[in-house]
Amino acid sequence: MADPNQRIDSIIKKLKESSHKLTPQRLAVVKILAHSQGHPNVEQIYEQIKSDFPTMSLATVYRNVMLLKSLGEILELGFPDGSNRYDGNKPYPHPHVICIKCKKVIDPDLDSLKDMTSEIAAETGFKIVTHRLDFFGFCQDCMNQ
Amino acid sequence: MADPNQRIDSIIKKLKESSHKLTPQRLAVVKILAHSQGHPNVEQIYEQIKSDFPTMSLATVYRNVMLLKSLGEILELGFPDGSNRYDGNKPYPHPHVICIKCKKVIDPDLDSLKDMTSEIAAETGFKIVTHRLDFFGFCQDCMNQ
DNA sequence: GAAATAAATGATAATGATTATCATTTAAAT
DNA sequence: ATTTAAATGATAATCATTATCATTTATTTC
CATH class of the missing domain: 3.30.1490.190 (Ferric-uptake regulator, C-terminal dimerisarion domain)
Known part of the structure; x- marks a missing residue:
């Protein structure tokens, strides 16, 4: 897979270029997606962050995932059963x-x-x-x- | 495409085999799906039936579409944006x-x-x-x- | 470094498609 | 014609996601 730190740096660069602020919450979402192997869903990202960031809001996870998707830095996988998973490593179409x-x-x-x-x-x-x-x-x- | 009447007959046969009743509402759903070209969604099936069957309930459309899907007679196409469309002609995987x-x-x-x-x-x-x-x-x- | 400001956050309400519920009706078997 | 399990219509419940809005905060400017 892509090197997580490289991914994190490139996403942070994209965020700055598009003049988005770098909040701790946002960085936490970026880090989890860059390190993820298992194509997590929003709930899983939320739970993972909440363990060491208890004030994290689910809405904030949704907002940041949406933002990263619109920047083309993560791939949203909407499945036929209605579930959504996210790929932070290869943000381009693949099987x-x-x-x-x-x-x-x-x-x-x-x-x-x-x-x-x-x-x-x-x-x-x-x-x-x-x-x-x-x-x-x-x-x-x-x-x- | 498959001959609509052939499709209707084969679906009716499947319904009888699985001891499901043949109601006018059910038949209306079957007919629309067998004749459909454009991969309709539930709302479109509902609107089309309601014009000459005003008492038709949306819940009944959902129920019958679900039944036909479980019998393997129609293909449900759940798309990444969350929308669902149905193919009554080729109920097997295809691009x-x-x-x-x-x-x-x-x-x-x-x-x-x-x-x-x-x-x-x-x-x-x-x-x-x-x-x-x-x-x-x-x-x-x-x-x- | 303090002040200013636009953006981000947290909490929660709203949305919309689908599913569940339940009293009533009906297809089909007897 | 009678019986009965299944189907229907109307509507409430669900659940993931999005919208709202008052409050907080990252970053810019002096």
Whole structure:
């Protein structure tokens, strides 16, 4: 994965460039997302921060996650079941594999991922902006139970 | 697309097999989904039925759409923005192209759609059950404005 | 470093899509 | 025609997210 400190620095730079203030609450959200592996949701980010920052408000987590998303620094993963998870490491479209049971989300390597986007654009006349490719199933841990 | 009458017959058969009653309300929902091209949402199904069936309840549309989904006769498309649309013609995973502006959803032909599922299963150890492949952009109509 | 100010925060209310509840109605079996 | 389990209509409850607003604070300016 991307080096967390590098990610943190680059996000802080983006925040300053867009003249946003660097509050302790904001920095806490940035740090968690830059270090995250498991694609956390807002509630998980909130709980993690609250343990050493008890005055943190859930609304503030929502606001900062929204801001980082609008700056293009994190990727929002809205899933078919309505849940939202966030990827602070690779803020660009990439495939995901989701366990239907334990809800873990992983980033697979996919060699055969051709440039389907250009084929779609040619066939439909759309100007394609982004895409989603998600596989749903059961992980090995959940199958062994 | 699949022949609507064929779809209606096959859905009715499924309903009878699973001993569900065939009410006028239920049949209206089935007919609209079997004839639909544009991947309607629940509200659109409801509005369309209400015009010649004014006592129709929104809750009944939700219930029947849910039932048809659980019988595997329609495909629910939950999108990242939280919206839900339904495909009554091809109730199996297939790619979609979505216009971000006018929200139209079309089913493209995609030659290069390899069997990525087996590659993912091999790499991750997951037992893959389903997948989603969606492209988001602007359709030609919306670009010409 | 103190004052000024626009932005951020915390607490909570509002929203909107979906689901649950429950009394009444109805499809289909007997 | 009678019976009964299922379906319906109306509406309340839910839950994640967004909006509101008074208060606090990071950063700029002197």
